[in-house]
Amino acid sequence: MTDWDATGLPPAAQTRISRAASSALRSSLLSVEGDAALGIVGLTPVGEVMGCIVSQLGWGGWGGCGYSYTRSGSGYIPSGAPPVTSSDSSWAGFAPYVKALYKGYETALHRMLAEAQALGADGVVGVTVTREQLGVAQMWEYVARGTAVVARGKQRPTHLFSTDLSGGDVAKLMHAGWVPVSMMWGISVAVRHDDYATRVAARSWSQQNVEVPGYSELVTYARADARWQFENRVAKYGADSAIVTDMSMRIWEIEPSDGHRDHVAESVIVGNGLAQFHRSKTATTDSLLVMPLRKGSS
Amino acid sequence: MSTKPTELGIPEDAMRRLSEMKPGKRGSLFTSDLSVNEFLLVREAGFRPLSLVLGSSIYHVGFQMRQWSKNQELETLTQAMYHARELAMSRMEAEANLLGADGIVGVRLDIEFKEFGNDLAEFIAVGTAVIADAPPPTGDTWRNNTGMPFTSDLSGQDFWTLLEAGYAPLGMVMGSCVYHVAHRGMMKTLGSVGQNVEIPQFTEALYDARELAMARMQAEAETLEAEGIVGVQLLSLPHKWGGHTTEFFAIGTAVRPLRDDHEIGQPQLVLPLTDR
Numbered sequence: 001m002t003d004w005d006a007t008g009l010p011p012a013a014q015t016r017i018s019r020a021a022s023s024a025l026r027s028s029l030l031s032v033e034g035d036a037a038l039g040i041v042g043l044t045p046v047g048e049v050m051g052c053i054v055s056q057l058g059w060g061g062w063g064g065c066g067y068s069y070t071r072s073g074s075g076y077i078p079s080g081a082p083p084v085t086s087s088d089s090s091w092a093g094f095a096p097y098v099k100a101l102y103k104g105y106e107t108a109l110h111r112m113l114a115e116a117q118a119l120g121a122d123g124v125v126g127v128t129v130t131r132e133q134l135g136v137a138q139m140w141e142y143v144a145r146g147t148a149v150v151a152r153g154k155q156r157p158t159h160l161f162s163t164d165l166s167g168g169d170v171a172k173l174m175h176a177g178w179v180p181v182s183m184m185w186g187i188s189v190a191v192r193h194d195d196y197a198t199r200v201a202a203r204s205w206s207q208q209n210v211e212v213p214g215y216s217e218l219v220t221y222a223r224a225d226a227r228w229q230f231e232n233r234v235a236k237y238g239a240d241s242a243i244v245t246d247m248s249m250r251i252w253e254i255e256p257s258d259g260h261r262d263h264v265a266e267s268v269i270v271g272n273g274l275a276q277f278h279r280s281k282t283a284t285t286d287s288l289l290v291m292p293l294r295k296g297s298s
Numbered sequence: 299m300s301t302k303p304t305e306l307g308i309p310e311d312a313m314r315r316l317s318e319m320k321p322g323k324r325g326s327l328f329t330s331d332l333s334v335n336e337f338l339l340v341r342e343a344g345f346r347p348l349s350l351v352l353g354s355s356i357y358h359v360g361f362q363m364r365q366w367s368k369n370q371e372l373e374t375l376t377q378a379m380y381h382a383r384e385l386a387m388s389r390m391e392a393e394a395n396l397l398g399a400d401g402i403v404g405v406r407l408d409i410e411f412k413e414f415g416n417d418l419a420e421f422i423a424v425g426t427a428v429i430a431d432a433p434p435p436t437g438d439t440w441r442n443n444t445g446m447p448f449t450s451d452l453s454g455q456d457f458w459t460l461l462e463a464g465y466a467p468l469g470m471v472m473g474s475c476v477y478h479v480a481h482r483g484m485m486k487t488l489g490s491v492g493q494n495v496e497i498p499q500f501t502e503a504l505y506d507a508r509e510l511a512m513a514r515m516q517a518e519a520e521t522l523e524a525e526g527i528v529g530v531q532l533l534s535l536p537h538k539w540g541g542h543t544t545e546f547f548a549i550g551t552a553v554r555p556l557r558d559d560h561e562i563g564q565p566q567l568v569l570p571l572t573d574r
Contacts, residue, residue, distance in 0.1 A: 032572075033571075033572055041308045041309055042308055042309040042310075043309060122313060122316075151309040151310070151312070151313050152309060152310075153309065153310040153313065154310075155310045155311075155313040155314045155317065156313060156317065157313050157316030157317050158316065158317045158319065159316070159319070161316055165334060169333075169334035169335075172334055172335070172338060173334055173338070174308050174309060174312055175308065176338050176341070179309075179312035179313075179315055179316060181316065181319065201358055207360045207361045207362070207374070208358070208360050209357070209358070209359060209360040209374060209377055209378040209381060210357070210358050210360075211355050211356065211357050211358070211381075211382065211385060212356045212357065212358050212418065215356035215418070215420075216354060216355050216356045218356075219354050219356060219420065220354055223352065223354065227329070227350065230329065231327060231329060234327060234329070235327055237319065238319035238320045239319075239327075240327055240328075241327065241328045241329070241330070241347070242327075242328070242329045242330065243329075243330050243331075243332065243333075243334065243337060244329060244330065244331045244350055247331070247424070249420075251412060251414065251420075252414070253414050263414070271329070275315050275316065275319065276315075277311045277312050277314070277315035278307075278311065287339065287342055287458070288566060289562065289563050289564070289565040289566060290565055290566050290567070290568045291565040291566070291567050291568065292568055292569075292570045293567055293568065293569050293570070294570055
C-alpha cells in the first residue's frame with residue numbers, strides 16, 4: 001500500500017489500466033447483442049472500466065425545523081410557510097448533504113472516465129452507478145462501472161461521453177442521429193415545517209378524504225428543484241436533450257424539537273444528456289414492421 | 299434501416315458533435331421520461347418531446363366502517379382513490395398545458411402508501427409532454443374535447459402502432475371501486491368444508507365490483523366522445539385494507555379515429571437471434 005493523495009487514479013487502478021492499454025486483451029461488460037449493435041454504429045469496446053470513491057457523510061442534515069432556519073422569526077410560526085429546498089442557499093436545510101451526494105456520484109463517474117481515457121477510449125456505455133453503505137455508520141461507497149468504447153474514424157470528442165444506456169440503446173440512438181453526452185443527476189432535499197393545518201389533515205383518526213396540501217407541496221418542491229438541477233446540468237454540458245432513466249423519492253420524519261415533527265423529502269433523478277448531430281430528417285429511424293418468430297409469442 | 303451507418307457519417311459526425319459542445323448554452327432543451335425505443339418511435343410518429351411532466355398529491359384516505367357479513371362498495375374509499383388520482387393527473391395535465399403541449403405519452407400512475415402517518419398515500423402521475431409536427435389529418439387539433447392535451451399510458455411502441463392504424467389517443471380513462479367482500483358465517487363455512495363448490499356470494503361480489511369499475515371507465519370515455527378504449531387493464535389492488543377489501547381499478551386509453559380505414563402494413567417475419 002502506498003499513500004495515495006486522492007488525485008488521479010489509485011496506484012492499483014493505474015497499474016491495471018497501463019497493463020490493459022499495452023495488451024491486446026479486451027474485456028467488456030456488454031451482452032452479445034449490445035456488442036453487435038455497437039459494432040454496427042462503429043463503436044468498439046476496449047475494456048471494462050471502474051471508478052470508485054468511499055466518503056464519509058459527516059453531516060446527515062440540519063436538525064432544525066423547516067421554518068425557522070432560513071427565516072429569522074422564532075416562536076410564532078405562521079401556517080403555510082413554504083418548504084425550504086437544498087438549493088435555496090448553500091447552507092439551507094440539507095444543502096451540504098446534497099453536495100456530498102453529487103460529489104460521490106460525480107467523482108465515481110469521473111474516475112471511471114479517467115480509466116477509459118487512459119485506454120484511449122472515446123466514451124463509456126452501459127454504466128451502472130451504485131451507492132452502498134459500508135459497515136461503518138455514514139461511510140458510503142459510490143461505484144461506477146461500464147465498458148469503454150472507441151469510435152471508428154479520426155474524429156475524437158473533447159470530453160469522453162458516458163451513458164447508462166445499454167449497447168443496443170446507444171446504437172439505436174446514434175443511428176437516429178443522437179449521441180449520448182454524459183450521465184447526469186438532479187438531487188434535491190426539501191424540508192417543511194408541519195404546521196397546524198398539515199397536522200389536522202394528516203390526523204390518522206380522521207374519517208375524511210382530504211389531500212394533505214403541506215405534504216403535496218413538500219414533494220412538489222423537492223421534485224421541481226431536482227428537475228431544475230437536472231436540466232441545469234444538461235445545459236451546462238451543452239447537451240440539447242435528456243432521457244430520464246430513474247426518478248426516486250424518499251420521505252422521512254425529523255424531530256427538531258420535543259414533540260414536534262417535520263417532514264423531509266429527497267428526490268433523485270438520474271438520466272442521460274443527449275446531443276443531436278443529424279438535424280436532417282433522413283437520419284431519423286425508419287421503422288420496419290416486423291413480427292418476431294420466437295417461442296411464446298401467442 | 300436501409301442505409302449503412304457509415305454512409306450517414308456514424309460515428310464520425312457523432313464524435314464531431316461531441317467535440318463541438320458549447321457548454322452552458324441553453325437551447326431548446328427537452329427532457330423525457332421515455333425509454334430509447336419509445337423516444338425514437340414517438341419522434342417517428344411525428345411528435346417531439348418537450349419535457350417530463352408530473353403531478354403529485356399526498357392524500358389522507360378516510361376510513362369507513364365495513365359490515366362484517368355484507369358485500370358492499372366502500373364509497374368513501376372509492377372516492378378517495380378517484381379524487382387523489384384525479385388531482386395528480388390534472389396537475390400533470392396543467393404542466394403540459396403550460397408548455398403548450400399537444401399531449402402526454404407514456405403516462406405512469408403510481409400509488410405509494412407512506413410509512414409515516416396512517417392512511418397517507420402519495421398519488422403520482424408522470425409522463426412526457428409532446429408536441430406534434432403537424433395537425434392531425436382530421437383538420438382539428440390533437441387536444442381532446444376538454445381543450446387539454448391528450449393523455450395516454452400506451453408505450454411508445456403501442457402509440458406508434460395506434461397512430462399508424464389511423465387512431466389518436468384522447469385521454470386516459472379510469473374507473474375505481476373499493477369493495478368489501480362479506481365474510482361467511484361460521485355455519486356456512488362448516489357446511490361446505492371439504493366440498494368442491496362455488497361460493498356464489500363471493501363470485502357475485504367480485505362481479506359487482508369489477509362491473510362498477512369498468513362501467514365508470516366507460517362513462518369517462520363517453521364524456522370524451524371516444525370511439526373505444528385500448529390497452530385496458532383491470533387490476534385488483536389490495537392496498538392495505540386487509541384480505542376482504544380490495545380496489546378494483548380499470549384504466550385504459552380512450553381513442554378516436556383519424557381516418558376511415560384502419561389498415562397497417564403487412565409485418566415482415568423475422569427470426570431473432572436472441573431469445574428475448
